[in-house]
Amino acid sequence: MKNPLRSEAEAFQFLLGSVVYFALIVIAAVINRWAGFAVFIVLTAGVLWWWFRSRRVEAPRQTSPAHRGAPDERRILVVANETVGGEALREQIERRGEGFRTRVLVVSPALNSPIRHWASDEDPARAEARKRLDTSLQRLQESGIAASGEVGDADPLQAIEDAVRTFGPDEIIISTHPEGRSHWLERGVVTGARERFAVPITHVVVDLEAERE
Amino acid sequence: MSAHAEAHAAHPPQAHQSSRVDARTLGMFLFIASEIMLFGSFFTAYFFVRVAAGTPWPTPGLHLPVFVAGINTFILVTSSFTMHWALQSIKRGNRVGLQAGLSLTFLLGLSFLLTQIAEYSRIGFAPYTDAFGTIFYCLTGLHGAHVFVGLTLLLAATIRSYRGHYSSEEHLGVEIPGIYWHFVDVMWIVVYTTIYIL
Numbered sequence: 129m130k131n132p133l134r135s136e137a138e139a140f141q142f143l144l145g146s147v148v149y150f151a152l153i154v155i156a157a158v159i160n161r162w163a164g165f166a167v168f169i170v171l172t173a174g175v176l177w178w179w180f181r182s183r184r185v186e187a188p189r190q191t192s193p194a195h196r197g198a199p200d201e202r203r204i205l206v207v208a209n210e211t212v213g214g215e216a217l218r219e220q221i222e223r224r225g226e227g228f229r230t231r232v233l234v235v236s237p238a239l240n241s242p243i244r245h246w247a248s249d250e251d252p253a254r255a256e257a258r259k260r261l262d263t264s265l266q267r268l269q270e271s272g273i274a275a276s277g278e279v280g281d282a283d284p285l286q287a288i289e290d291a292v293r294t295f296g297p298d299e300i301i302i303s304t305h306p307e308g309r310s311h312w313l314e315r316g317v318v319t320g321a322r323e324r325f326a327v328p329i330t331h332v333v334v335d336l337e338a339e340r341e
Numbered sequence: 342m343s344a345h346a347e348a349h350a351a352h353p354p355q356a357h358q359s360s361r362v363d364a365r366t367l368g369m370f371l372f373i374a375s376e377i378m379l380f381g382s383f384f385t386a387y388f389f390v391r392v393a394a395g396t397p398w399p400t401p402g403l404h405l406p407v408f409v410a411g412i413n414t415f416i417l418v419t420s421s422f423t424m425h426w427a428l429q430s431i432k433r434g435n436r437v438g439l440q441a442g443l444s445l446t447f448l449l450g451l452s453f454l455l456t457q458i459a460e461y462s463r464i465g466f467a468p469y470t471d472a473f474g475t476i477f478y479c480l481t482g483l484h485g486a487h488v489f490v491g492l493t494l495l496l497a498a499t500i501r502s503y504r505g506h507y508s509s510e511e512h513l514g515v516e517i518p519g520i521y522w523h524f525v526d527v528m529w530i531v532v533y534t535t536i537y538i539l
Contacts, residue, residue: 133373134366136519140425143523144528147418150534155537164539 132179161230191289192326197295204229205291206275207235207284208303208334209312210260217303218271218331223300224330232275233295234268236261237287245282254279265296284317285324300329307333346381369517373524376487383483386483387439387476387535403466408535413456414529415486421526424519434509436502443499443515446522450492457485463533478537484525484532494518513514516518 132142149171157164164291179238197203202225206217221232240253257279280287288300303319304312312318366403391398436530461478468478498518501507507515 132522133370133524136425136428136516139523140421140521143418143421143526144531150530153535156537167461195497 145175145333152318166209173248189324190205190326191292191324193296195298197231199227200229202230202299203295203297203299204232204299204301205288205295206232206301207237207280207288207291207301208264209239209284210305211235217226217270218273218332219303220301220330220332221273224248224301230273231275232268233291233297234261234275235280235287235291236264236277236279237284238282239284240282241266250282254280282314284321286323288321292327300325301332302326302329303332303334305333346444363513364519365513366520372523373417376524376528380480380483380531383476383480384531384535386415387480390472390476394472395470398473399477400466403470403473405476405477405537406460406464409456409460409538410533413453414533416449416456417453417526417529420446420453423449423521424522428512428515428519431507431515432504432509436505436507439507440499440502440517443495443502447492447499450488450495450522454488454492457481457488462520466484474504480532480536487525491518491522494521 131138132145134163152171153164153168156167204224205223206221207212208217224230225232235255236252238257240249240250244250244253261277261279265275278291281290288302291297292300300313300321302318304318318329322329390396423442423445425442427439427446430436430438430442465476466474468475495518498515501514
C-alpha cells in the first residue's frame with residue numbers, strides 16, 4: 129500500500145487527484161443526483177483498488193554497528209529459538225572467533241501467539257524464552273563456549289536489531305531447524321536479516337533430532 | 342558488570358531508525374493521521390445531521406456563499422501550486438524561487454483565512470442558530486484553525502528562507518510544512534464539496 133503523503137511532491141499529486149476526483153463527482157451530481165452517486169462509487173472503488181495494489185519495493189535501511197571492545201575482540205551474536213546447541217553451531221562459533229578473543233551473546237526471542245501479543249500478554253512467552261536461554265547457555269558452556277544471554281523481542285528481526293544496537297556484533301549467527309520444520313525460514317528471517325544488517329550473517333541449520341539419533 | 346551493561350557504559354546505543362521514513366516526516370504523518378480522525382468525527386456528525394436526521398441542507402431561508410467559497414477554493418489550490426514551486430526551486434538551488442514561492446503561498450493562505458472570517462461576519466446565521474449552523478461553523482472553523490497552523494509553519498519557513506536557510510540538499514523544513522499544507526488543501530476540497538456544493 130502506498131502512502132500518498134510520503135513527500136511534498138506526492139502530497140501535491142494527491143491534491144491534484146483529489147481535485148479531479150471531487151470535480152468529476154460534482155459534475156455528475158449536477159447533471160443527475162444518482163449519476164453523481166454512481167461516479168462516486170466507481171471512482172472510490174477504482175482509487176481503492178489502485179491504492180492497495182501500488183506497493184513500493186524498497187530495500188530496507190541497513191544497520192551497520194560500529195566495532196566495540198578491544199581490537200582483538202570479536203563479538204558474535206547468536207540468535208536462536210529452540211535450537212541453540214548442537215555440533216554445527218559450536219563449530220561455527222569456534223570458526224568465526226578463531227584468532228580473536230570471542231564474546232558471545234545469545235538472544236532468545238520471546239516468541240508469542242498473535243492473540244497474546246496483541247493483548248500484551250508477554251509474561252509466559254518471556255518465561256519460556258528465559259528457560260530456553262538458560263538451557264542454551266548451559267549447552268554452550270558444556271561445549272566450552274562462555275556466553276551471556278538475553279531474552280529478545282517477540283519478532284526475531286526486532287530482537288536482532290535491538291542486540292545489534294546494544295551489543296555491536298561483528299558476526300551474527302542465526303540458528304534454525306532444517307527447511308520444512310523451521311518457521312523462521314518460512315517467514316524469511318534469515319533473508320530479512322541479511323537485508324537489514326550490514327554484518328556478516330551465517331545461517332546454521334541445527335537438526336537436533338538427527339544429532340540425538 | 343555484564344557485557345551488555347559494559348557496552349552501554351562505553352557507548353550509548355544508537356537511536357533506533359529501522360523505519361524507511363525520516364523520523365521527522367514520520368512525525369508529520371502521525372500528526373496528519375490524527376487530524377484525519379478529528380475531521381472524520383466532525384464529518385460523521387455532519388452526515389448524521391444531514392442524512393440520518395434528515396435535516397434540510399441548508400436550512401430553508403439560509404444561503405451559503407457558494408461563489409465566494411469557490412473563489413476561496415481557487416485561492417487555496419493555487420497556494421498549493423506555489424508551495425510546490427517553492428520546494429522544486431530550492432531543490433534546484435534557486436533561492437529566489439523558494440522565497441517567492443513561500444511568500445506567495447503565505448499571502449494566498451492569509452487571503453483565504455481573511456476571506457473566510459469576512460464571510461462569517463455576513464453569512465446571516467450563527468453556530469447556535471440550529472444543527473446546520475453548528476456543523477457548518479464547526480467544520481469550516483476546524484479547517485480555518487488548520488489553515489492558521491499551516492500559516493504559522495509557512496511564516497517560519499518563509500523567514501528562514503530569507504535568512505539564508507535551506508539548500509538543494511537540506512530542505513526538510515520546507516518539505517514538511519508543504520506536506521501539511523497540501524493536506525489542509527485536500528481537507529478544504531472535501532469540506533467545500535460536501536458542505537457547499539452537494
